[in-house]
Amino acid sequence: AQSVTQLGSHVSVSEGALVLLRCNYSSSVPPYLFWYVQYPNQGLQLLLKYTSAATLVKGINGFEAEFKKSETSFHLTKPSAHMSDAAEYFCAVSARNTGGFKTIFGAGTRLFVKA
Amino acid sequence: GAVVSQHPSRVICKSGTSVKIECRSLDFQATTMFWYRQFPKQSLMLMATSNEGSKATYEQGVEKDKFLINHASLTLSTLTVTSAHPEDSSFYICSAWTSGDQETQYFGPGTRLLVL
Numbered sequence: 001a002q003s004v005t006q007l008g009s010h011v012s013v014s015e016g017a018l019v020l021l022r023c024n025y026s027s028s029v030p031p032y033l034f035w036y037v038q039y040p041n042q043g044l045q046l047l048l049k050y051t052s053a054a055t056l057v058k059g060i061n062g063f064e065a066e067f068k069k070s071e072t073s074f075h076l077t078k079p080s081a082h083m084s085d086a087a088e089y090f091c092a093v094s095a096r097n098t099g100g101f102k103t104i105f106g107a108g109t110r111l112f113v114k115a
Numbered sequence: 116g117a118v119v120s121q122h123p124s125r126v127i128c129k130s131g132t133s134v135k136i137e138c139r140s141l142d143f144q145a146t147t148m149f150w151y152r153q154f155p156k157q158s159l160m161l162m163a164t165s166n167e168g169s170k171a172t173y174e175q176g177v178e179k180d181k182f183l184i185n186h187a188s189l190t191l192s193t194l195t196v197t198s199a200h201p202e203d204s205s206f207y208i209c210s211a212w213t214s215g216d217q218e219t220q221y222f223g224p225g226t227r228l229l230v231l
Contacts, residue, residue, distance in 0.1 A: 034220075043208065043224040044159075051218075090158060094220065101212050103149065103220060105159045 002027040002095045006106035014114045019063075019078040021109045023091030026072060032094040032101070033074040035065055037087045038108075044090070050074060061085070086113045118142065119211050121223035128199055129231055136194045136226045138165075138209030144189035145211035150182075153206040153225075165192040165209075199230045 007022040025031060033050040048059025055067040065076045074091060091106040118141040128134050138148055146167045151159040163184055164172040171184035181203075183195040196203050208225040212218055 041227075044222045049219075101147075101218065101220065102161070102164065103210065104161065105151075108158045 002031060002093045002102070002104050004091050004093045004104055004106040006089075006091050006109050008109055009107065010110050010112065012112040012114060013081045015083055016080050019076070019081045019085065019111065021076040021089050021091075021111065023065075023074045023076065023106060024072050025074060025091070025093045027093055027095045029095045033065075033067060034092040034094065034103070035059065035063065035074075035076045036090045036092060036105075038090065039087045047076070047089075081111075081113045083113050083115065086111055119209065119221045119223040121207075121209060121226050123226060124224060125227045125229075127229045127231065130200050131198055134196045134199055134228060136196075136207055136209075136228075138192045138194070138211070138223055140190045140211045140221075143211075143213050145192075145213075146189060148186060148192040148209055148211045150184065150192075150194050151208045151210070153208060155206075159208060162194075165194075167192075196228065199228070201230045204228055204230045 004025045013019055035047040036044040037047050038044050047063050048057045050057050050067045058064045063078045065074050067074050089109050092103050094101045094103040120139045122137045126134055148165040150162045152162050153159045161174050162177045165184045165186040167186045167189055173179045186192040206225050206227050209223045210220055212220050
């Protein structure tokens with residue numbers, strides 16, 4: 001079984017400031033970890049994924065995340081926020097079970113970017 | 116690259132009617148697909164795992180008789196919301212995994228259901 005917790009349902013940053021969105025996970029087997037972004041009334045867009053290769057994962061739009069097994073964390077960062085980054089962000093954990101990979105999503109963090 | 120499509124993208128129906136949503140993997144075969152539901156301002160909740168050629172596996176609390184899933188081929192899974200009610204109004208999203216060395220999950224664009 002797996003679970004994921006996103007700390008902070010809302011995060012507000014100024015344009016140009018560091019973005020840090022927190023995600024902790026639990027999984028009984030080695031997990032795959034993902035960050036997705038969702039804009040209003042749209043589907044999911046994959047930002048980046050960790051699949052047991054490099055622990056520092058670079059994604060699209062300047063985002064990156066670091067897998068830390070000892071802390072069971074996969075926090076998402078971006079050095080400098082842009083107004084267009086305002087959206088809902090979901091951390092997700094996937095683990096293989098008898099039916100294939102099963103993905104569980106965190107509750108989501110809404111990012112606000114102030115001018 | 117691999118794509119997952121859903122049809123329709125949006126549907127409005129009257130209370131008591133049934134609605135079928137299709138999920139297709141366009142250029143890969145998917146023995147397993149997943150159905151999620153997302154209520155406004157909430158996260159995606161896994162409803163069920165759709166298995167080609169066998170019964171779907173439902174998550175706890177999801178009514179199997181309410182949400183009928185059929186995975187008749189390696190590229191198509193359907194979700195039928197039977198006797199829909201306003202509380203079933205939601206955003207339904209499917210996903211499928213490709214297989215091989217680079218297993219990757221692809222999500223459909225979602226279907227917005229509004230039950231009047």
